[in-house]
Amino acid sequence: MAEPETSAKIIDGKAYAERLRAQVGRDVAQLKADYKLQPGLAVVLVGEDPASQIYVRSKGEHSLAAGMHSVTHRLPADVAQAELLRLIGDLNTDPAIHGILVQLPLPKGLDERQVLAAINPDKDVDGLHVVNAGRLASGLPALTPCTPAGCMILLRETLGDLTGLRAVVVGRSVLVGRPIAQLLLQADCTVTIAHSRTRDLAAVCREADILVAAVGRPRMIRGDWIKPGAAVIDVGINRVPFDDPVKAAAGKTKVVGDVDFKEASRVAGWITPVPGGVGLMTVAVLLQNTVTAARRLAGID
Numbered sequence: 001m002a003e004p005e006t007s008a009k010i011i012d013g014k015a016y017a018e019r020l021r022a023q024v025g026r027d028v029a030q031l032k033a034d035y036k037l038q039p040g041l042a043v044v045l046v047g048e049d050p051a052s053q054i055y056v057r058s059k060g061e062h063s064l065a066a067g068m069h070s071v072t073h074r075l076p077a078d079v080a081q082a083e084l085l086r087l088i089g090d091l092n093t094d095p096a097i098h099g100i101l102v103q104l105p106l107p108k109g110l111d112e113r114q115v116l117a118a119i120n121p122d123k124d125v126d127g128l129h130v131v132n133a134g135r136l137a138s139g140l141p142a143l144t145p146c147t148p149a150g151c152m153i154l155l156r157e158t159l160g161d162l163t164g165l166r167a168v169v170v171g172r173s174v175l176v177g178r179p180i181a182q183l184l185l186q187a188d189c190t191v192t193i194a195h196s197r198t199r200d201l202a203a204v205c206r207e208a209d210i211l212v213a214a215v216g217r218p219r220m221i222r223g224d225w226i227k228p229g230a231a232v233i234d235v236g237i238n239r240v241p242f243d244d245p246v247k248a249a250a251g252k253t254k255v256v257g258d259v260d261f262k263e264a265s266r267v268a269g270w271i272t273p274v275p276g277g278v279g280l281m282t283v284a285v286l287l288q289n290t291v292t293a294a295r296r297l298a299g300i301d
C-alpha cells in the first residue's frame with residue numbers, strides 16, 4: 001500500500017484567525033455601544049519593502065473590517081530619524097489612537113531600538129518596547145508580541161494544557177524567539193532556546209514535544225529532526241524559487257516555512273502549514289492587542 005502523504009494533523013491558522021477576528025469585531029462593537037470608544041490603530045511603514053507593504057495593507061484592512069479606526073502612515077526610506085520620532089510622538093498623544101505599530105525591518109540608517117523605545121508602552125500593541133518585554137519576562141501583564149501570542153493560541157487550541165511539555169524554540173529574535181520562549185515558560189513548559197550556535201541542533205529538536213521554528217531559513221528543519229507525534233509551529237515566511245525548473249527560470253517564487261513541510265508532516269502529530277498557519281494569527285492578535293490597549297487606556301476593566 002502506498003505510504004500516506006501526510007500523517008500529521010494540520011493546524012488551521014486561517015480558521016482560528018477568522019474566529020479571533022470575529023471575536024475582536026464583537027468586542028469593538030461592545031466598546032462602541034457601552035463606552036462610545038472606538039479602538040484606533042496606527043501603522044507606520046517606512047520605505048517600500050514589498051513584503052512589508054503586503055503585511056501593512058492587511059493590517060489596515062482587517063482593523064477596518066473589525067470596526068476600528070485605522071490609519072497608515074507611509075514614509076520614504078530616506079526619512080530622517082527625527083521626523084519618524086516626531087510622528088511617533090504625535091501618535092503617542094493622539095487620543096483617537098490606542099495602538100501604534102512600526103513595521104519592521106526599518107530601512108538601513110534608521111535606529112530601530114530608538115524608534116521602538118519612543119512608542120508609549122501603553123500603546124505598544126507589538127509588545128516590542130523594553131517595558132513590555134521586561135514585563136513579559138517578569139511574568140507581569142504585558143502587551144505581548146503578536147506572532148508569539150498567536151502561536152500560543154494555536155498550541156492551546158491543539159494540545160490543551162501544555163504543562164510539563166518539552167518545548168524547543170529555534171531562533172532567538174526579539175520579535176519571535178525570545179517572547180515565545182517566555183510564553184511557553186509561563187505555560188509551564190520546559191523550554192530550550194536553540195540558535196545558530198547550538199551544537200547538534202537536530203538532536204536538540206528531536207527532544208521537543210513542541211517545536212517552534214523561527215529562524216528565517218527556508219526548510220531548514222528536516223523530518224528526522226522531529227520527535228514522532230510532536231506539535232510543529234512553523235513561523236518562517238521565506239520566498240524561494242519554485243521547485244519546477246520551468247517556473248523557477250521564469251523568476252516565479254513561492255512562500256515556504258523554516259520547516260521542510262513534506263518531510264515533517266510524515267513524522268509530526270500536528271503541524272502549521274506555510275502559508276495558512278501562523279502568519280494569519282499575527283494580524284488577529286494585533287487587533288486583539290489594540291482592543292486591550294484601548295480598554296486599559298480608557299480605564300475599562
Ligand code: GUN
Pocket residue numbers: 101102103104105126146147175282
Ligand atoms: N515584521 C514582521 N513581523 C512583524 C511584527 O510582528 N511586527 C512588526 N512591527 N514588524 C514585523
